[in-house]
Amino acid sequence: MDLVLSMSVFRRVAELENFSEVARELDLSQPTVSKHIAALEKHLSVTLLNRNTRQLSLTDIGKQYYERCVFILDELNETESSIRDQQSTPSGTLRINTPITFGELKIVPHLWKFLENQPELNIELIMDDHYVDLVKDGVDVAIRIGPLADSNLIAQHIGDSPRVTVASLDYIERQGEPETLQDLNVHNCIVYSLLTTGNEWHYSGPRGKETIRVDGRLSVNNPHTIRQAVLAGQGIAVTPLWLIEDEIKLGKVKPILTQYEPSSLEIHAIYPDRRFVAAKVRCFIDYIRDYF
Numbered sequence: 391m392d393l394v395l396s397m398s399v400f401r402r403v404a405e406l407e408n409f410s411e412v413a414r415e416l417d418l419s420q421p422t423v424s425k426h427i428a429a430l431e432k433h434l435s436v437t438l439l440n441r442n443t444r445q446l447s448l449t450d451i452g453k454q455y456y457e458r459c460v461f462i463l464d465e466l467n468e469t470e471s472s473i474r475d476q477q478s479t480p481s482g483t484l485r486i487n488t489p490i491t492f493g494e495l496k497i498v499p500h501l502w503k504f505l506e507n508q509p510e511l512n513i514e515l516i517m518d519d520h521y522v523d524l525v526k527d528g529v530d531v532a533i534r535i536g537p538l539a540d541s542n543l544i545a546q547h548i549g550d551s552p553r554v555t556v557a558s559l560d561y562i563e564r565q566g567e568p569e570t571l572q573d574l575n576v577h578n579c580i581v582y583s584l585l586t587t588g589n590e591w592h593y594s595g596p597r598g599k600e601t602i603r604v605d606g607r608l609s610v611n612n613p614h615t616i617r618q619a620v621l622a623g624q625g626i627a628v629t630p631l632w633l634i635e636d637e638i639k640l641g642k643v644k645p646i647l648t649q650y651e652p653s654s655l656e657i658h659a660i661y662p663d664r665r666f667v668a669a670k671v672r673c674f675i676d677y678i679r680d681y682f
Contacts, residue, residue, distance in 0.1 A: 391429050391433060393430075393433070394463070394466070395426065396426040396427075396429055396430045396433075397430070397459045397462065397463060398416075398463060399412065399416065399418070399423055399426040399427065400426065400427055400430055400438065400455075400456070400459060401456065401459045401460060401463060402415060402416065403423065403427060403439070403446065404439075404448055404452070404456045404459075405525065405526045406526065407445060407446045407447070408446070409423045409424060409446070415528070427439060434455070436449075436451050436452075436455075437449050437451070437452070438451065438452035438455055439452055471668045471669070479508070479510055479669075480508055480510065480511050480668075480669040480670040480672075480673050481510035481511055481670070482510075482511065482512070482670060483511075483512045483513070483514055484511055484512070484513050484514070484530050484531070484670045484671070484674060485513075485514045485516060485527075485528060485529045485530045485531075486513060486514070486515050486516065486529070486530065486531055486532070486533070486674070487516045487517075487518065487522050487524070487527075487529045487531075487532035487533070488515070488516075488517055488532070488533045489517070489518070489519050489533070489535060489613075490517045490518065490519050490612065490614070491519075491612065491613040491614045491633065492533070492535060492613070492630075492632070493515070493517045493533070494517070495632060495633070496632055497515075497533065497678070498515070500677075500678070500681055501513060501515070504674065504677050507677070508670075508673065511670055516529060519584060519611055519612060519613075520584070520611075521534075521539075524543060524660070524661065524662055525662055530661060530668065530670065530671050531659055531660070531661045531671050531674060531675065532659070532660050532661070533548075533657065533658070533659060533660075533678075534657070534658045534659075534660055535551055535630075535655050535656075535657050535658075536585055536586065536655045536656070537586050537587075537655075537656075538658060538660070542662075542663045543660045543661065543662060543663060544660065544661055544662070544663050544667075545658040545659070545660045546658060546659045546660075546675055546679070547656055547657070547658055548657050548658060548659050548675065548678055548679040548682050549656075549657040549679065549682030550654045550655070550656055550657060551630045551631070551632065551654055551655040551656075551657055552630070552631045552654045553628050553629060553630050553631060553652040553653070553654060553655065554628070554629065554631055554634065554638075554645045554652065555591075555626065555627070555628050555645065555646050555647045555650070555652060556620055556626070556627060556628075556629060556634055556638070556643045556644065556645055556646065557620065557625070557626045557627075557643065557644060557646055558620055558621055558622070558623045558642065558643050558644070559641075559642075559643070559644060560623035561620075561623040561624070561625065561626070562644060562646070564623070565577060565578070567644075567646055568626070568646060568647060569647075570647075571591075571593060571595070571600055571602040571647065571650060572602070574591075574602055574604050574626065575602075575604075575605075577604075577606075577625065577626050578606045578607055578608075578624065578625035578626065579591075579604035579605060579606040579625055579626050579627070580606055580608050580609075580610070580616055580619050580620065580624065580625045580626065580627040581604065581606060581608070581609040581610070582609075582610065582611070582613065582616055582627075582628075582629075583609045583610060583611045584611045589603055589604050589605065589609075590602070590603050590604075591603075591604055591628050591652065592652065592653040593647075593650040593651060593652055593653070594650070594651045594653065595649055595650040595651070596649060600650070606625050606626075607624075607625070608624060608625065613629065613630070613633050614633075616629055616633070617629065617633055617634055617637070620634070620637075620643055621637065621642060621643065626646065628652045630655070657682060659674075659675045659678065659679070
């Protein structure tokens with residue numbers, strides 16, 4: 391019995407709660423995954439999992455064993471990585487998670503140089519506008535924009551994302567240009583639904599910090615669609631400068647309410663809480679921080 395392998399299989403079963411998904415991830419057959427769990431239970435003389443036709447769940451003793459497995463396996467991985475890093479350059483596969491539009495525009499164009507600098511490293515890029523579970527999905531590092539939820543993840547500040555309030559010339563011609571934040575009450579505002587602030591827009595202006603609650607016919611969870619809606623004259627939006635700066639330079643959209651500055655969003659690289667950070671994670675964070 392390969393105890394370490396069985397513990398690793400059990401850990402992923404506990405996290406994914408699905409034998410088939412674990413089998414696909416670890417490139418094992420489903421019966422092999424089941425055999426690892428059965429062998430571990432026989433070795434310990436305990437039942438680790440409650441099994442029924444609909445779901446898997448940990449028993450009380452299984453929860454305790456899972457916590458110890460995580461600690462032991464992480465310690466082992468970190469020890470091995472620490473030794474390797476003293477002797478070698480970053481290698482293996484780096485799993486990175488980024489928001490879709492930000493990743494396409496601001497991360498992907500810089501990956502080619504990073505890969506050129508790190509010839510022994512491969513990248514698996516997971517792009518999703520919804521937050522993924524780094525531990526459950528086996529992600530090494532994720533890029534997050536905006537307020538961070540409290541968690542046991544480590545966050546490193548790598549940059550800031552200034553924002554602007556914009557509208558197309560066509561929209562301004564039809565609906566007029568707001569001169570104060572209160573004027574937004576009579577305008578169609580496009581809301582980015584994934585921000586925790588929702589339809590409350592926060593500004594720093596002549597009177598200090600101000601907040602205005604806006605309304606509109608379109609709420610969307612994708613920045614690219616917000617840009618399309620603005621260009622189509624569908625309303626006013628607060629967008630990251632990186633999303634709309636080319637259209638501003640080309641005169642397709644106009645910054646408005648320029649005396650009020652939308653609060654900028656911090657950009658963080660986050661990764662699981664471990665005492666030792668793998669060299670592949672460190673070198674990527676350093677590289678992308680230098681760029682930002």
